[in-house]
Amino acid sequence: MTRTIEVVHSTNKKPKPNADNIAFGKYFSDHMFVMDYSEEKGWYDPRIVPYAPITLEPSAMIFHYGQTVFEGLKAYRTPDDRILLFRPEKNFRRLNLSSERISIPAIDEELALVALKKLIEVEKEWVPALEGNSLYIRPFIIATEPNINLTPANSYQFMMILSPVGSYYKEGIKPVGIYVEDEYTRAVKGGTGTAKTAGNYAAAYKAQERATEKGYSQVLWLDGVEKKFIEEVGSMNVFFKVNGEVITPELNGSILEGVTRMSIIELLKDWGVPVIERRISLEEIYQAYDRGELEEAFGTGTAAVISPVGELNWGQRNMVINNREMGELSRKLYDTLTGIQTGKIEDRYNWTVEV
Amino acid sequence: MTRTIEVVHSTNKKPKPNADNIAFGKYFSDHMFVMDYSEEKGWYDPRIVPYAPITLEPSAMIFHYGQTVFEGLKAYRTPDDRILLFRPEKNFRRLNLSSERISIPAIDEELALVALKKLIEVEKEWVPALEGNSLYIRPFIIATEPNINLTPANSYQFMMILSPVGSYYKEGIKPVGIYVEDEYTRAVKGGTGTAKTAGNYAAAYKAQERATEKGYSQVLWLDGVEKKFIEEVGSMNVFFKVNGEVITPELNGSILEGVTRMSIIELLKDWGVPVIERRISLEEIYQAYDRGELEEAFGTGTAAVISPVGELNWGQRNMVINNREMGELSRKLYDTLTGIQTGKIEDRYNWTVEV
Numbered sequence: 054m055t056r057t058i059e060v061v062h063s064t065n066k067k068p069k070p071n072a073d074n075i076a077f078g079k080y081f082s083d084h085m086f087v088m089d090y091s092e093e094k095g096w097y098d099p100r101i102v103p104y105a106p107i108t109l110e111p112s113a114m115i116f117h118y119g120q121t122v123f124e125g126l127k128a129y130r131t132p133d134d135r136i137l138l139f140r141p142e143k144n145f146r147r148l149n150l151s152s153e154r155i156s157i158p159a160i161d162e163e164l165a166l167v168a169l170k171k172l173i174e175v176e177k178e179w180v181p182a183l184e185g186n187s188l189y190i191r192p193f194i195i196a197t198e199p200n201i202n203l204t205p206a207n208s209y210q211f212m213m214i215l216s217p218v219g220s221y222y223k224e225g226i227k228p229v230g231i232y233v234e235d236e237y238t239r240a241v242k243g244g245t246g247t248a249k250t251a252g253n254y255a256a257a258y259k260a261q262e263r264a265t266e267k268g269y270s271q272v273l274w275l276d277g278v279e280k281k282f283i284e285e286v287g288s289m290n291v292f293f294k295v296n297g298e299v300i301t302p303e304l305n306g307s308i309l310e311g312v313t314r315m316s317i318i319e320l321l322k323d324w325g326v327p328v329i330e331r332r333i334s335l336e337e338i339y340q341a342y343d344r345g346e347l348e349e350a351f352g353t354g355t356a357a358v359i360s361p362v363g364e365l366n367w368g369q370r371n372m373v374i375n376n377r378e379m380g381e382l383s384r385k386l387y388d389t390l391t392g393i394q395t396g397k398i399e400d401r402y403n404w405t406v407e408v
Numbered sequence: 409m410t411r412t413i414e415v416v417h418s419t420n421k422k423p424k425p426n427a428d429n430i431a432f433g434k435y436f437s438d439h440m441f442v443m444d445y446s447e448e449k450g451w452y453d454p455r456i457v458p459y460a461p462i463t464l465e466p467s468a469m470i471f472h473y474g475q476t477v478f479e480g481l482k483a484y485r486t487p488d489d490r491i492l493l494f495r496p497e498k499n500f501r502r503l504n505l506s507s508e509r510i511s512i513p514a515i516d517e518e519l520a521l522v523a524l525k526k527l528i529e530v531e532k533e534w535v536p537a538l539e540g541n542s543l544y545i546r547p548f549i550i551a552t553e554p555n556i557n558l559t560p561a562n563s564y565q566f567m568m569i570l571s572p573v574g575s576y577y578k579e580g581i582k583p584v585g586i587y588v589e590d591e592y593t594r595a596v597k598g599g600t601g602t603a604k605t606a607g608n609y610a611a612a613y614k615a616q617e618r619a620t621e622k623g624y625s626q627v628l629w630l631d632g633v634e635k636k637f638i639e640e641v642g643s644m645n646v647f648f649k650v651n652g653e654v655i656t657p658e659l660n661g662s663i664l665e666g667v668t669r670m671s672i673i674e675l676l677k678d679w680g681v682p683v684i685e686r687r688i689s690l691e692e693i694y695q696a697y698d699r700g701e702l703e704e705a706f707g708t709g710t711a712a713v714i715s716p717v718g719e720l721n722w723g724q725r726n727m728v729i730n731n732r733e734m735g736e737l738s739r740k741l742y743d744t745l746t747g748i749q750t751g752k753i754e755d756r757y758n759w760t761v762e763v
Contacts (some may be wrong), residue, residue: 078557081467106463112436116550117478120613121471121604156613191556195471201546201571202433203643205613214466216556236598241632243593245611251474254605256600258511258560259473277596278633288558396725
């Protein structure tokens with residue numbers, strides 16, 4: 054890595070939000086990482102600069118044709134005051150896979166990691182110390198070319214911004230109610246479901262609105278083809294424990310490959326718990342429930358790590374899972390993963406990267 | 409309409425591009441229309457102002473979750489120097505339908521039309537006089553709230569920008585070669601295919617790249633479920649003339665309802681030409697071809713109006729349609745529609761709106 058990353062320090066430091074009650078996504082630190090792309094230069098001018106607005110032409114392609122990808126990961130402060138990232142190389146890998154799907158040029162993943170570490174170093178005071186809090190990292194790329202011709206852009210900007218976030222479980226972990234969405238579709242094979250790209254997210258709001266109206270926390274997405282097979286829960290991957298075995302939908306071309314998902318599968322394998330990635334029909338889950346074999350269900354993602362499912366509603370059919378309590382395996386996975394992330398448990402997997 | 413639209417005139421007029429050779433989407437006029445939305449005020453402050461960059465926080469929702477919709481229509485200069493819009497109310501209607509799908513608040517369609525007419529009036533010198541040229545109009549809405557929480561935004565901006573464009577057919581109408589895309593999917597029922605939203609467009613670049621590599625102009629999209637039924641061609645609707653009857657895919661929940669499509673159906677009905685909207689399999693088209701009954705095929709959209717298909721390629725199967733010549737009906741539809749749009753033919757349908 055010979056490229057130098059210029060740092061321009063902010064002279065106008067913002068106050069930090071109250072650690073006890075930080076609303077997600079509203080506060081941003083004093084600096085950000087920026088790198089530009091042009092056809093002539095490739096990715097150039099990687100730099101850390103004061104957090105500031107972006108100025109774009111109204112014709113900038115991001116506003117018209119949706120060429121944009123993003124990632125989400127966190128920096129955690131350990132009890133002995135070190136700062137850890139959790140498998141950040143997986144996020145930059147996925148960012149490039151997302152980019153490939155919508156014709157955005159790949160970034161140098163190693164450079165991105167070096168840049169992120171440097172950014173966090175500059176912003177180390179923004180990594181919260183309070184248990185459960187963390188510094189959320191949002192890398193993203195936007196097409197900036199001012200041109201409304203329908204073609205991949207020839208200029209882009211890659212940015213990383215940082216947002217301190219509170220605990221996802223301020224009042225303890227409470228299993229959530231999930232509503233099975235059978236009208237709206239999140240993604241389909243051949244579409245963009247495997248890419249973390251903006252269009253997938255706005256498309257999910259209508260279904261979420263309906264779930265909220267009906268008193269549920271999230272939707273369970275079925276496949277877009279037969280509307281029979283389980284894909285994701287909200288913006289999380291999903292796991293079920295049935296008769297001692299853990300199952301999760303296979304990476305079928307429409308599911309996002311979560312870093313938490315990947316880590317859970319690796320943990321379970323290491324623990325000798327049977328875990329299988331395969332196609333799972335909703336009917337199968339209901340049958341397991343009727344037989345009394347559905348032991349646990351949980352969503353997985355960067356924000357919640359593990360989000361236990363206490364209820365699953367599909368029209369007239371309703372399941373209450375594990376008496377609406379967090380299951381033993383869900384708890385063990387949560388404690389282990391968050392323990393490793395925050396440096397409270399030894400990281401035998403080399404997942405964490407110290408800043 | 410009691411709301412007044414403030415006009416701030418530009419003091420710095422740009423030169424107009426050379427009318428003989430205008431690249432699509434690169435030139436923009438001196439003014440634009442802007443209107444803001446907040447939860448408290450609703451849509452407010454409609455105004456025509458000098459064309460200028462947009463400044464947004466890096467956390468603005470448009471950059472992360474894709475809440476954005478757009479439209480495309482044109483203003484034409486008639487031989488007797490009037491300026492006409494073609495069914496603009498249909499575009500604003502569709503803009504609101506698109507917005508509804510991704511949880512953007514509706515605009516006042518009447519106000520939008522008043523604003524557009526006023527904007528074109530201010531920019532009347534930007535409506536090209538050269539035959540075939542026109543002024544492309546791009547209305548669009550973006551989510552502006554600075555917040556990366558995954559939820560619909562509470563602030564938006566609606567804009568209309570204007571771009572002079574050259575003739576789509578500078579060298580005469582030449583039927584194009586189309587490649588059947590059977591891996592990538594444009595849209596699926598329950599997704600966002602019926603909405604004109606950014607995410608749908610970047611998602612189509614990979615397929616277009618492949619078509620280009622193989623020497624074809626556009627892709628033909630199949631349905632995302634069975635990969636058997638015809639949906640669209642590139643970003644156009646598609647029609648086939650089989651044994652004297654015109655068929656086009658029905659509005660099935662994944663196809664965009666084109667204003668040109670709608671107008672063609674109305675014209676054909678008025679002319680007494682049988683026209684049917686229904687599910688159409690690709691296999692059926694190949695069989696009609698083999699029987700010698702496939703007479704014409706064409707895409708329809710605002711840019712090209714009619715784009716005749718001269719060749720359709722599906723792996724080993726290839727069809728050359730009407731000897732790669734523009735069909736008689738395609739020609740009549742093109743001449744009639746462009747004639748009405750440019751005021752050369754009497755508008756018996758009340759489709760045009762004079763500025």
